[in-house]
Amino acid sequence: MSKPSDPGRPAQSFLPAPGFFRIVFSPWIDLIRPARAGATFAAAPTASVWCAGLPYGCVIAVAVVVLSLRAQMVEQRRLPGRGGRPQTTVVFFSISEVWADWHRDGWFGSMELIGLGIMALVGAIVVIVALFQFPVIHAGGELGRSYVRALRAAVASLGLLALLTVVAGSMLVWAIHTEQIGPRRRPFNIFPFAIMTILACAASYYAWLGAAARGAREPEEPHDLPPRCEGCGYDLTHRPEHGRCPECNLPIEESLTPGRRRPGWAWEQKQVFGAWLEASARALLEPTRFYGALTLRGDDRAARVLARSHLLLVGFGAALWVFVLVVTELGRPGGDDVVVVPMLLLFLAPLAGWMVHRVVGTLVALGLFVRGVLPDPRWFRKVLGYEMVYLWTFCGYNGALLTGFIRFHDALYAAIGRRVPFGATFVPIELVLVFAGNGALILLWLARYRRAVRAVRFSNF
Numbered sequence: 077m078s079k080p081s082d083p084g085r086p087a088q089s090f091l092p093a094p095g096f097f098r099i100v101f102s103p104w105i106d107l108i109r110p111a112r113a114g115a116t117f118a119a120a121p122t123a124s125v126w127c128a129g130l131p132y133g134c135v136i137a138v139a140v141v142v143l144s145l146r147a148q149m150v151e152q153r154r155l156p157g158r159g160g161r162p163q164t165t166v167v168f169f170s171i172s173e174v175w176a177d178w179h180r181d182g183w184f185g186s187m188e189l190i191g192l193g194i195m196a197l198v199g200a201i202v203v204i205v206a207l208f209q210f211p212v213i214h215a216g217g218e219l220g221r222s223y224v225r226a227l228r229a230a231v232a233s234l235g236l237l238a239l240l241t242v243v244a245g246s247m248l249v250w251a252i253h254t255e256q257i258g259p260r261r262r263p264f265n266i267f268p269f270a271i272m273t274i275l276a277c278a279a280s281y282y283a284w285l286g287a288a289a290r291g292a293r294e295p296e297e298p299h300d301l302p303p304r305c306e307g308c309g310y311d312l313t314h315r316p317e318h319g320r321c322p323e324c325n326l327p328i329e330e331s332l333t334p335g336r337r338r339p340g341w342a343w344e345q346k347q348v349f350g351a352w353l354e355a356s357a358r359a360l361l362e363p364t365r366f367y368g369a370l371t372l373r374g375d376d377r378a379a380r381v382l383a384r385s386h387l388l389l390v391g392f393g394a395a396l397w398v399f400v401l402v403v404t405e406l407g408r409p410g411g412d413d414v415v416v417v418p419m420l421l422l423f424l425a426p427l428a429g430w431m432v433h434r435v436v437g438t439l440v441a442l443g444l445f446v447r448g449v450l451p452d453p454r455w456f457r458k459v460l461g462y463e464m465v466y467l468w469t470f471c472g473y474n475g476a477l478l479t480g481f482i483r484f485h486d487a488l489y490a491a492i493g494r495r496v497p498f499g500a501t502f503v504p505i506e507l508v509l510v511f512a513g514n515g516a517l518i519l520l521w522l523a524r525y526r527r528a529v530r531a532v533r534f535s536n537f
């Protein structure tokens with residue numbers, strides 16, 4: 077058997093075509109092997125993908141309907157009590173009573189509308205999450221074909237989405253019930269934990285989808301690219317080895333000697349702490365130099381590991397920072413806030429960071445792919461991975477902003493005012509600072525991508 081990396085022979089041709097039931101149940105059979113589910117769906121006939129997607133969409137819709145029914149089973153009511161003072165009582169219903177209540181006006185009630193709405197929402201989720209897998213799935217050729225591969229990976233992810241809906245939804249229903257029972261009768265406040273569960277589910281969903289998308293992409297084949305001048309991109313195919321580029325006068329040896337202009341970074345070879353620190357610091361502080369020395373051929377595993385490590389650190393950093401802020405501000409080391417707020421940040425900060433990173437990255441990638449700027453679109457995956465370090469600027473800015481407003485609000489308001497005129501009305505200064513600052517950081521990010529792409533586009537290695 078040939079190695080799957082043989083050029084010209086796609087790896088998937090060695091796999092037997094998956095059978096119908098293997099495809100339909102793949103999202104659950106391959107629950108812990110997302111790359112395999114992605115590959116199965118990428119190789120499946122279109123009709124099988126539809127047949128697999130619809131039942132999982134139905135499972136999600138039914139789960140949401142049942143969870144909504146359960147949420148209605150406990151209700152707090154205010155009744156006029158003795159002496160005219162309103163008294164709260166908790167009323168419990170059976171599931172059939174709730175069902176009957178929802179169908180008073182006939183068989184088609186709001187429950188059925190919720191079900192149909194959820195089906196439409198699931199369809200929209202598939203279309204949208206596939207879009208954001210685009211920069212890691214496109215490897216050349218038509219953009220539409222790459223998007224269809226991303227769509228297939230997104231359909232494969234519906235199996236996990238159904239399970240997560242049940243887990244996160246049950247937590248939420250539990251929290252709603254304890255809220256209805258009232259603070260005196262419930263053991264503790266479950267809402268923050270329900271929100272944490274939802275955030276953790278969202279994070280694991282995106283991680284799973286990313287792995288499925290990697291499984292669904294086309295077999296990796298080295299592209300045959302002509303040698304180029306690293307200075308200006310001039311095609312050096314028919315030039316002698318010892319000369320100068322006719323366009324920019326750069327010695328041709330400079331461009332074509334391995335390791336001369338692009339020695340690569342140690343992190344790409346060996347994932348150890350020193351190399352991690354070097355790559356992270358250089359990528360953040362000197363992007364032009366970093367990308368100018370980066371080698372682009374080969375897989376993006378090292379860049380992905382670095383990106384993940386920074387996401388984790390963003391979570392721990394945000395949690396620790398908000399913990400210190402809460403303890404020092406409240407002046408007491410106990411209470412719910414000290415545990416709950418940092419725990420929420422632990423999930424929320426990386427998730428928000430990942431989303432901003434991926435939205436900006438997808439916009440940049442689409443622009444590059446449509447104009448065909450990069451000789452090999454797969455190079456963008458590495459750039460995308462390393463650009464995760466830029467998230468620290470958002471952390472720094474928003475962290476400083478929040479600390480400033482919590483710690484020194486009076487002095488800040490005295491210095492810059494409370495509100496800013498906006499047309500005929502006024503906008504709170506906090507809102508202006510959040511939007512203007514983060515917007516400016518995103519514009520700077522686009523400029524960084526521009527420099528990064530300029531530094532890699534004529535790479536020979």
Ligand SMILES: [Zn+2]
Pocket residue numbers: 305306307308309310321322323324325326
């Ligand atoms: Zn040149």
